[in-house]
Amino acid sequence: MIISTFSFALMNVSVKYLYRIPTFQIVFFRCLGSLVLATTYILVKGIPLFGVKRRLMFLRAVLGLTAMCLFFFSLKYLNVGTAVSLRYIAPIFAAIFAVFFLREKLKKIQWLFFLTAFAGVLVLKGFDGNINTIGLSLILTASVFSGMVYVVIRKIGVSDHPAVVVNYFMFVGTVVGGLLAISVWVQPNGLEWAFLFLLGIFGFMGQLYMTKAFQIARTNLVAPLKYIEVIFTICIGVIWFQEAYTIYSFIGLLMIISALVLNTLVKKD
Known part of the structure; x- marks a missing residue:
């Protein structure tokens, strides 16, 4: 998970470095690199390329692409660390959507954690x-769409291999x-070419090692490490x-991350 998070961090700062490059061009290179790597992996492993729940995977791809574009756009206006922290509010929206669309239930203490996270956002913006x-x-809207992605992935379930779901995206x-x-x-x-090509590699490594981490250790131990x-x-x-x-940045970010880590731990009990 540490390798995964470091890979994602390198991808984030690479996008920040490419401030001169239009967002859609960055999205193209980010997705192209991972598409080549993921398709190669699928073919080598003999996994069915098109999967079963194609409409849901296409919907997941559209929602995920929207979230990605909004996140990359936000990096033009925010410190990269702040944008990443606010993007992680997505699980809150996912939990709320799951209550209405998947009939899942939330523990009362989780609502307190959600309020704490949103209070952290208010501290960031207000002070x-x-x-x-x-x-x-932009980043809060991206989090809403990411929350929708999580719900759609739950609907897809285990009927399709994770690599196929990602490949549609x-x-x-x-x-x-x-x-x-x-x-x-x-x-x-110059270096912009190198960072454009590295985007897909960093993203693929992040996904690959995160998956491996969840495969070999308990979720409630691994998830907070993200x-x-x-x-x-x-x-x-x-x-x-x-x-x-x-100092208000760190207070707000600490409130957000602490609330989300505690929510992850409580949810997995």
Whole structure:
């Protein structure tokens, strides 16, 4: 899980580094790299390429692509560590959607954790002048769509291999990102080419090692470790981009991450 979170952190800061490149162009390269790797993995393992629940996987791809685009857009306005932290509010929206669409039940204590996380967002916006309103709106909307993704994945269940589900996402992202990037294409220079190609590798490694972590250890032990991505991303952002965080930033982020970790632990009891 540490390898996974570090890979995702590297992907996040790579996107931040590519601020000059249009978002849809970044989405295209991010998805293309993972599409090649995931398709190769599926073919080598002899897994059915198109799967069973194709409509749901296509819906998951559209929702996931929307969330990805909004997240990448938000990085134009927010510190990378802040954006990653706020993106992790997605499980809250997923839990709420699951109550209405999957008839799942929540423990009372989980509602307290959700309120604490949202209070952390208010602390960030209300007291930290570095939080851009447009960026905040983009990342919160991205979290809503990510929450929808989780619900759709639950509906897909175990009928389709995880690699196939991810591959639908990468295929749709490659096609849509590529088409939308044509009119805004910016020629990459120097290291930008390297980081564009590394996006797919970092993303694929993050997914692969996260899956392996869940396969070999109990979920309630592994799941909270995914929030290490926030620590990695903040550290790299401060060192690489000289990003500044106020005391209110850390208070708000601590409230959000603590509430989400506690929710993960309680949910798995």
